[in-house]
Amino acid sequence: MSLVSMNEILPAARKAGRAIGAFNAANYETAVAIIKAAEAEKSPVILQLYSRLFGNGKAEALGGLLIRLAEKCSQPVAVHMDHGESIEQVRNALSWGYTSVMLDGSRLPFAENVAVTSEAVALAHAVGASAEGEIGHVAMGDATALSDVEETCRFAAATKVDALAVSIGTAHGYYKQTPKLDLELCRQIGERLPGLPLVLHGGTGTPLEDVQKAITLGITKINIATEFQHTFLKAVQADLEAANGNFIPVDKFMDAPIERCAEHLRKLIRAFALR
Ligand code: 13P
Numbered sequence: 001m002s003l004v005s006m007n008e009i010l011p012a013a014r015k016a017g018r019a020i021g022a023f024n025a026a027n028y029e030t031a032v033a034i035i036k037a038a039e040a041e042k043s044p045v046i047l048q049l050y051s052r053l054f055g056n057g058k059a060e061a062l063g064g065l066l067i068r069l070a071e072k073c074s075q076p077v078a079v080h081m082d083h084g085e086s087i088e089q090v091r092n093a094l095s096w097g098y099t100s101v102m103l104d105g106s107r108l109p110f111a112e113n114v115a116v117t118s119e120a121v122a123l124a125h126a127v128g129a130s131a132e133g134e135i136g137h138v139a140m141g142d143a144t145a146l147s148d149v150e151e152t153c154r155f156a157a158a159t160k161v162d163a164l165a166v167s168i169g170t171a172h173g174y175y176k177q178t179p180k181l182d183l184e185l186c187r188q189i190g191e192r193l194p195g196l197p198l199v200l201h202g203g204t205g206t207p208l209e210d211v212q213k214a215i216t217l218g219i220t221k222i223n224i225a226t227e228f229q230h231t232f233l234k235a236v237q238a239d240l241e242a243a244n245g246n247f248i249p250v251d252k253f254m255d256a257p258i259e260r261c262a263e264h265l266r267k268l269i270r271a272f273a274l275r
Helices: 010-016 028-041 058-072 087-095 110-126 149-159 183-192 208-216 226-243 250-272
Strands: 020-024 045-050 077-084 100-103 130-135 163-166 198-200 219-224
Touching (some): 010 219, 020 028, 020 077, 020 226, 020 250, 028 045, 028 058, 028 226, 028 250, 045 058, 087 100, 087 110, 100 110, 130 149, 149 183, 183 198, 208 219, 208 250, 219 226, 219 250, 226 250
Parallel strands (some): 020 219, 045 077, 077 100, 100 130, 130 163, 163 198, 198 219
16 A cells, blocks of 8 residues: 655655656556556656646546546555646545645735645644645746745745745746746755755656756656647557457457557656655
């Protein structure tokens, strides 16, 4: 049984100077690929779902599956709500057994972000779960508001978050231009908050070399969604074309895309562990 919160995974990783992959699943197949990769690499992993799925009923049904997969995995697995939009979503996620939640108040004024994030942290801690917050704003597309060092430190102290997403130059989704990480900003935040696992959102398309430098400066959780889900879709498309109109039962058909996605994630897990 290895369903855990992020607190059983991230502080030790931060101490060891490595990072853990947090991959966004969206269905059975992507969730199984994540677990298979963790098993094969003998590495902890964070299985997360977009908050969109918490608003449309999918996260409740999928939650049971994710939790069962985590319990059966030989490696520590946290089941996490990514970018929670409201306290109601936090309450729902915790009541469905998610072991970790993010409340994303990064578009709110500072005081409101502190207030709503603190409430999420208290709710999570009351049931032994972990909580992530965000300061500065990692946007969709290329417009991003970098974190401010002083504000980041005040936010961490006031909210007592277990993991803190910082904005150091990444954005969600594919980039039009290769992003340039502000590693000096990352270094300053990492030095001021030596025990706190920092989170890098927008992993897709961010040069791995820069990600690895950021890991040495305190980034401990790397979020990957777009490129992983696209890897799955492209594998399905290629295999469907190869089947040439012949019917293959869905469960059998999906085995190969799952394997290819797991192989892809294994490389990322190794890279984040600086192996
Ligand atoms: P990408 O889709 O850019 O990989 O970002 C993932 C993410 O940060 C999820 O919160």
